[in-house]
Amino acid sequence: xxxxxxxxxxxxxxxxxxxxxxxxxxxxxxxxxxxxxxxxxxxxxxxxxxxxxxxxxxxxxxxxxxxxxxxxxxxxxxxxxxxxxxxxxxxxxxxxxxxxxxxxxxxxxxxxxxxxxxxxxxxxxxxxxxxxxxxxxxxxxxxxxxxxxxxxxxxxxxxxxxxxxxxxxxxxxxxxxxxxxxxxxxxxxxxxxxxxxxxxxxxxxxxxxxxxxxxxxxxxxxxxxxxxxxxxxxxxxxxxxxxxxxxxxxxxxxxxxxxxxxxxxxxxxxxxxxxxxxxxxxxxxxxxxxxxxxxxxxxxxxxxxxxxxxxxxxxxxxxxxxxxxxxxxxxxxxxxxxxxxxxxxxxxxxxxxxx
Numbered sequence: 444x445x446x447x448x449x450x451x452x453x454x455x456x457x458x459x460x461x462x463x464x465x466x467x468x469x470x471x472x473x474x475x476x477x478x479x480x481x482x483x484x485x486x487x488x489x490x491x492x493x494x495x496x497x498x499x500x501x502x503x504x505x506x507x508x509x510x511x512x513x514x515x516x517x518x519x520x521x522x523x524x525x526x527x528x529x530x531x532x533x534x535x536x537x538x539x540x541x542x543x544x545x546x547x548x549x550x551x552x553x554x555x556x557x558x559x560x561x562x563x564x565x566x567x568x569x570x571x572x573x574x575x576x577x578x579x580x581x582x583x584x585x586x587x588x589x590x591x592x593x594x595x596x597x598x599x600x601x602x603x604x605x606x607x608x609x610x611x612x613x614x615x616x617x618x619x620x621x622x623x624x625x626x627x628x629x630x631x632x633x634x635x636x637x638x639x640x641x642x643x644x645x646x647x648x649x650x651x652x653x654x655x656x657x658x659x660x661x662x663x664x665x666x667x668x669x670x671x672x673x674x675x676x677x678x679x680x681x682x683x684x685x686x687x688x689x690x691x692x693x694x695x696x697x698x699x700x701x702x703x704x705x706x707x708x709x710x711x712x713x714x715x716x717x718x719x720x721x722x723x724x725x726x727x728x729x730x731x732x733x734x735x736x737x738x739x740x741x742x743x744x745x746x747x748x749x750x751x752x753x754x755x756x757x758x759x760x761x762x763x764x765x766x767x768x769x770x771x772x773x774x775x776x777x778x779x780x781x782x783x784x785x786x787x788x789x790x791x792x793x794x795x796x797x798x
Contacts, residue, residue: 502753503768506538506547506790512581512774513790515759517563517572519600526550526572527770527790530559531778533582535574535598551598555605558582558592562622562759571606572598575620575633580781593620595633595644595651609644611651622710622759624666624675634663634677641666641677641687655692660685665711665759667718674739678708680724686739697741705744710759712767714797719747719767723757730757730769730795753791767795 506513511531518525525538527547534557537550551557558578565572577593578585594610609631611618616638623633629646632654639660642651661681668675677685679696683705686695699705707724708731717735722728727749734743748754753771760769771791777783 503792503794515563528560577619667711747795
């Protein structure tokens with residue numbers, strides 16, 4: 444029935460009553476078989492060439508038990524504290540790692556009366572946490588009287604208290620302060636997603652003033668500075684990528700390289716050789732690397748990350764220590780109906796290496 448080469452595994456003997464051959468596992472056969480299979484896979488794995496996956500995604504961590512819209516994050520480069528903005532719950536969370544395990548706690552106070560919180564960034568000295576805020580229907584407690592209200596908020600990290608707010612003018616227009624850029628000279632430039640305006644908070648200023656308005660701005664999103672801040676770059680959800688001369692305020696809509704799509708760009712972050720951009724307005728959401736030359740010309744686009752199961756609702760991130768950490772499933776899609784009450788979930792923070 445079987446050749447002798449299988450005697451180590453099975454044995455054959457006649458049935459005591461009718462003489463029919465009966466097959467049994469040989470003594471120790473199962474153990475021997477298991478060892479043989481293990482050795483086979485060890486040899487196979489050792490012999491197999493390494494596989495390089497240039498689109499591999501890495502999960503940095505997860506924020507568990509969240510029911511809000513987690514739009515932005517800020518990772519302190521020195522203390523390694525992580526802060527997260529929540530549009531839905533109108534607050535800022537932080538990840539406390541001082542104990543034996545990480546715990547998410549509320550950083551802002553209810554008495555701060557924040558509307559929805561969008562972008563978060565640190566001052567150059569690391570002592571202030573800045574936040575852009577705006578009232579939107581998806582936030583808890585929204586009323587029509589809130590429409591158009593928004594401000595930049597500055598938190599003192601030493602005292603963990605709100606130090607000051609810098610409001611938008613009450614001009615009767617819709618506003619969403621989606622992102623902002625802290626300049627080296629202390630000025631802050633903030634994009635408005637609903638009105639075609641870039642706002643400026645002057646160093647030592649008390650409120651936001653109009654810096655640039657254009658009728659061809661459609662839906663401004665991310666903002667980042669060039670190497671010497673001569674140019675400011677702004678993503679426009681409908682148009683693509685604007686380059687703005689900070690001195691003259693001349694605007695150029697940068698052409699996309701052949702075959703590339705620059706629409707649907709959200710967050711924008713300075714990185715060596717150009718920028719990292721979040722593209723969440725396309726069918727397949729992705730993280731892009733934008734190459735820019737010394738003249739401010741866009742010279743190439745590379746996809747850094749795409750296709751991770753958690754990349755369902757990308758929002759903002761941060762370049763820190765040679766990688767880009769970003770929010771994979773912010774939660775906007777769960778509140779298409781602002782009255783929705785989805786169950787708590789894990790918010791996944793993903794990482795793209797830049798080196």
